[in-house]
Amino acid sequence: MLKSINTLQIERTMIRMEMKTEILPASDEKSIEKAAALLQNGELVALPTETVYGIAADARNGEAVKKIFVAKGRPQDNPLIVHIADFDQIYDLCPSVPPQAKQLAEAFWPGPMTMIVPKGDCIPDEVSCGLDTVGIRLPSHPMARALIRESGVPLAAPSANTSGRPSTTTVAHVMHDMDGKIAAVLDGGACGVGVESTVITLALERPRLLRPGGITLEQLRSVLGEVDVDRALYEKIGDDVKVSAPGMKYRHYAPKAPVTVVRGNPQDTAKYIAAHIGDSTGVLCFDEYKNIFPNCIVECFGSKDDLGAQAREVFDRLRAFDDTEVTQIWAQCPSDEGLGLAVANRIKKAAGF
Numbered sequence: 303m304l305k306s307i308n309t310l311q312i313e314r315t316m317i318r319m320e321m322k323t324e325i326l327p328a329s330d331e332k333s334i335e336k337a338a339a340l341l342q343n344g345e346l347v348a349l350p351t352e353t354v355y356g357i358a359a360d361a362r363n364g365e366a367v368k369k370i371f372v373a374k375g376r377p378q379d380n381p382l383i384v385h386i387a388d389f390d391q392i393y394d395l396c397p398s399v400p401p402q403a404k405q406l407a408e409a410f411w412p413g414p415m416t417m418i419v420p421k422g423d424c425i426p427d428e429v430s431c432g433l434d435t436v437g438i439r440l441p442s443h444p445m446a447r448a449l450i451r452e453s454g455v456p457l458a459a460p461s462a463n464t465s466g467r468p469s470t471t472t473v474a475h476v477m478h479d480m481d482g483k484i485a486a487v488l489d490g491g492a493c494g495v496g497v498e499s500t501v502i503t504l505a506l507e508r509p510r511l512l513r514p515g516g517i518t519l520e521q522l523r524s525v526l527g528e529v530d531v532d533r534a535l536y537e538k539i540g541d542d543v544k545v546s547a548p549g550m551k552y553r554h555y556a557p558k559a560p561v562t563v564v565r566g567n568p569q570d571t572a573k574y575i576a577a578h579i580g581d582s583t584g585v586l587c588f589d590e591y592k593n594i595f596p597n598c599i600v601e602c603f604g605s606k607d608d609l610g611a612q613a614r615e616v617f618d619r620l621r622a623f624d625d626t627e628v629t630q631i632w633a634q635c636p637s638d639e640g641l642g643l644a645v646a647n648r649i650k651k652a653a654g655f
Contacts, residue, residue: 350490356459364426414516418503496614584628
């Protein structure tokens with residue numbers, strides 16, 4: 303039975319009071335072994351992936367998985383992604399692997415892609431939030447896969463941030479949000495992709511993109527042909543809608559100050575923002591336009607043509623505003639082409655559409 307909000311708040315307070323979070327450095331050959339032992343004992347460990355840092359628990363242990371929701375303050379109808387170390391592990395988690403799964407895995411695994419498939423009995427409802435499907439991912443980060451192998455269990459691992467906040471791409475981000483709430487953080491350095499994995503469901507009549515990420519819609523279509531796009535990518539969906547992947551329903555990735563997104567030609571959007579901003583304003587902009595906002599707090603997240611840099615920097619730059627006195631943030635937004643679809647989606651979600 304799912305616990306009440308008041309119960310979760312009490313448990314969060316107890317975690318903060320009682321737990322000391324240990325940073326396990328990559329330089330220590332015992333770090334993976336120590337992290338694996340914690341997971342086997344039902345504890346939470348933050349681990350690096352190529353996308354963002356995640357909070358991991360044994361995906362087969364419902365009681366351990368509940369701790370993730372408590373630590374993050376995560377809504378209990380927001381399902382988790384299960385991480386594996388080798389493709390063949392998918393057969394232990396899914397009773398009927400769709401044929402498209404093998405095609406996608408051969409093209410993009412290990413890598414930043416999650417597939418939604420029918421789930422087996424070994425996956426508890428705490429992971430799937432009562433759905434009959436589960437998201438499965440094989441990350442490319444060597445420390446993540448080493449930890450999965452060492453622990454001997456698949457790992458449920460959402461991003462290691464407080465729910466609704468920008469995701470974590472460094473150990474410093476993780477400690478800011480999770481210090482005292484989880485047992486340890488495995489330090490794998492800064493994440494290379496910077497936005498969460500692409501999520502595609504194979505549990506419908508036709509494949510559908512549920513969340514854009516490091517694998518683009520164009521890449522998915524190059525393997526599968528037609529891939530539908532869920533409306534959650536472009537608009538806010540209702541609180542009564544049941545979702546099968548994280549990042550679809552609630553306001554996500556948001557700094558403390560409200561965000562206003564301006565889309566269009568970068569030069570035009572920069573001019574528009576400059577004409578409308580006021581005092582106590584922050585601006586998230588492309589590198590080329592940082593000098594046209596002289597009286598604002600400006601955070602740049604890459605050149606207008608460098609989508610990879612934008613993906614790596616967007617969460618870090620959004621978080622940076624929380625250390626300032628800004629009361630509103632204006633943001634330039636990339637186009638929906640390629641990786642830009644993922645970056646634009648994160649910025650629009652930060653603004654609550």
